[in-house]
Amino acid sequence: METISFDLLTLACRDRYKLLAGLVIPRPIAFVTSVSRTGVVNAAPFSFFNMVSTTPPICMIGIDPRSEGGLKDTALNIFERAAFVVNLVDEALGPQMSLCSTDYPAETSEVELAELALASSEKVDVPRLSAAPASLECKFRQKVEIAKDHFMIIGDVVQLHVRKGVIEETNLRTNLCQYRPLSRLAGNHYATLGERIVLERLSFAQRKAAESQKC
Numbered sequence: 001m002e003t004i005s006f007d008l009l010t011l012a013c014r015d016r017y018k019l020l021a022g023l024v025i026p027r028p029i030a031f032v033t034s035v036s037r038t039g040v041v042n043a044a045p046f047s048f049f050n051m052v053s054t055t056p057p058i059c060m061i062g063i064d065p066r067s068e069g070g071l072k073d074t075a076l077n078i079f080e081r082a083a084f085v086v087n088l089v090d091e092a093l094g095p096q097m098s099l100c101s102t103d104y105p106a107e108t109s110e111v112e113l114a115e116l117a118l119a120s121s122e123k124v125d126v127p128r129l130s131a132a133p134a135s136l137e138c139k140f141r142q143k144v145e146i147a148k149d150h151f152m153i154i155g156d157v158v159q160l161h162v163r164k165g166v167i168e169e170t171n172l173r174t175n176l177c178q179y180r181p182l183s184r185l186a187g188n189h190y191a192t193l194g195e196r197i198v199l200e201r202l203s204f205a206q207r208k209a210a211e212s213q214k215c
């Protein structure tokens with residue numbers, strides 16, 4: 001199969017971003033709430049985000065420097081308070097999430113601008129977004145410095161809140177029609193859930209048994 005190959009280390013930053021962020025898709029969006037030293041509640045979206053483990057429950061967020069250099073407010077707040085909340089994003093929350101990605105000055109509360117209602121968290125001193133389909137209360141665990149003012153932030157998820165209806169309470173399965181998660185593609189493009197398919201995962205023993213039944 002013919003391919004195009006790139007030496008990522010010699011590419012311009014912009015092209016590297018376009019290629020990697022455009023291909024590693026769709027990405028979930030962490031709409032992170034954090035609190036500044038002076039008590040301003042900050043909210044900003046991050047799609048270099050994922051769970052990295054469920055036992056123990058750990059997530060990570062990749063936070064670049066501000067374009068003019070220096071830490072983004074979210075990184076600064078997490079380092080100061082040692083806590084944050086990852087609010088997951090559904091279709092309804094999309095426009096407010098996008099509004100909060102503007103590089104407002106630190107003293108501006110995106111939460112107020114976007115008219116986002118807050119709810120108290122249980123284990124961290126950072127509020128969560130009432131409208132989020134799910135919120136993960138996180139305690140700061142570790143930072144990995146990727147470059148100057150650029151960090152991978154790792155957090156322990158210590159409490160989970162899920163909007164009623166988003167999970168089936170009898171078996172804890174996600175009700176996707178109720179959830180309607182939004183994911184990030186490249187640039188200003190987002191995706192909703194499309195058609196779903198089922199691919200059965202068999203153990204080696206099940207696969208052998210299935211094959212032995214073939215004539």
Ligand SMILES: Cc1cc2nc3c(=O)[nH]c(=O)nc-3n(C[C@H](O)[C@H](O)[C@H](O)COP(=O)(O)O)c2cc1C
Nearest residue numbers: 044045046047048062063064072073074101102103
């Ligand atoms: C959907 C989406 C995903 C984003 N993902 C990231 C990301 O993973 N890392 C990052 O540094 N910035 C990301 N940004 C940009 C930040 O949201 C933006 O820089 C924001 O102003 C940071 O706010 P803060 O300074 O209040 O932390 C993303 C923006 C959008 C709209």
